Amino acid sequence: MRFLPQIRTSFFNGHYDNLENKIGGEKNGSIMMDLTSQVIPIISNVSNKIMSAEVYEAIKKVLKDEGSPGIRLTSEFKEIDMNVGRITGFVYGHKEHGSKWVQQNIMLAYGLYKQGLVTQGNEIMQEVYEIANNTEKAQIFPGIPSYFNHQNKGAYAYLTGSSSWFLMTLITEIYGVKGEMGMLKLEPKLSSNYFDKNNQSVISTIFSTYKIKVVYQNLNKLSYDDYRITALIVNDVDVDIDF
Numbered sequence: 001m002r003f004l005p006q007i008r009t010s011f012f013n014g015h016y017d018n019l020e021n022k023i024g025g026e027k028n029g030s031i032m033m034d035l036t037s038q039v040i041p042i043i044s045n046v047s048n049k050i051m052s053a054e055v056y057e058a059i060k061k062v063l064k065d066e067g068s069p070g071i072r073l074t075s076e077f078k079e080i081d082m083n084v085g086r087i088t089g090f091v092y093g094h095k096e097h098g099s100k101w102v103q104q105n106i107m108l109a110y111g112l113y114k115q116g117l118v119t120q121g122n123e124i125m126q127e128v129y130e131i132a133n134n135t136e137k138a139q140i141f142p143g144i145p146s147y148f149n150h151q152n153k154g155a156y157a158y159l160t161g162s163s164s165w166f167l168m169t170l171i172t173e174i175y176g177v178k179g180e181m182g183m184l185k186l187e188p189k190l191s192s193n194y195f196d197k198n199n200q201s202v203i204s205t206i207f208s209t210y211k212i213k214v215v216y217q218n219l220n221k222l223s224y225d226d227y228r229i230t231a232l233i234v235n236d237v238d239v240d241i242d243f
Contacts, residue, residue: 011058012037012047018083033062034074035104043111052112056120059108069127070100070148071108093150100148102128102162106169113173113189118224122191125169175203177214184208188216192223 013024014037024032038055041047047055063072076098077088090097105124113121131152133142138154144163146156172178174194176187184207194201201216218227232239 009054009058009061010051011055011062012041014040017081021083023084028078030075030078031062032075032077033058035059035063035071035101035108036073039104039108039111042115043107045115049115049117052115053117053120056108056112056117068152069131070102070152071105071124071127072098073101073104073147074098095147098150099155100131100152102132102144102147103159103165106144106162106165110165110169110173113169116189118189118191121169121173121189122193125166125174126193128166171203171205175201175205175214175216177203177205177207177212179207182208184212186214186229188229189224190216190218192218192221195221 011024011033013022015023015034017023024034024037026032038059042052042055059071062075064070065072072093073096074087076092077084079088081088087096092098105128109121109124109128112118112124128144131148132138132144132154134152135142137152138145138148140154140157143154143157144166145154146159146162148154174189176185176189178185178187188201190201195216195218199218199221201218202213204211204213206212220227229243232241
């Protein structure tokens with residue numbers, strides 16, 4: 001992890017070319033960064049919460065287009081360099097060369113949620129929703145494709161990696177429906193925008209072969225940092241439990 005004064009923050013380098021030259025960092029007066037090299041340390045807890053928050057700020061400065069949702073996969077390679085690979089041959093904004101690669105966006109959100117950086121994770125998930133549902137620009141049916149190009153047009157609509165990570169993040173981190181030692185564990189990280197006009201947020205899913213419906217009630221529509229679970233009702237029966 002290296003601090004770069006140009007962007008006043010730090011991020012990870014994770015790639016080297018065939019000549020063993022570091023790819024990430026300052027290069028010819030610009031900043032080279034790739035999203036994957038930031039996601040993996042965060043999602044595997046190599047990066048702690050403080051570092052991850054700092055890395056996310058660097059990502060927004062380098063890999064986001066101002067006023068446009070979604071995070072690009074990499075900075076622009078100005079020249080074709082086969083010691084780096086075929087990525088340098090694509091027009092910037094297409095495929096691996098700087099498209100908004102949705103799976104990596106959602107994996108980043110998952111890692112941030114996992115470390116308790118809920119505001120940051122929610123920001124990414126909301127942008128994925130926004131870009132995917134702007135059908136006029138995406139030119140695909142509403143859904144989560146492999147990537148969006150520099151014009152926010154979706155490509156490869158039926159690649160399942162993006163959708164799988166979206167569902168896992170939504171169920172296990174945002175709604176917090178997960179298992180621990182074979183038991184059901186509820187650990188919601190719902191932002192206030194997930195609650196409806198009745199101040200409820202509902203998810204139906206399957207846990208250990210059982211169909212379950214989980215309803216979270218947030219009477220004052222508090223944000224994640226302000227609420228906590230104070231009561232539990234199972235099948236209309238109050239459960240006496242210490243929280």
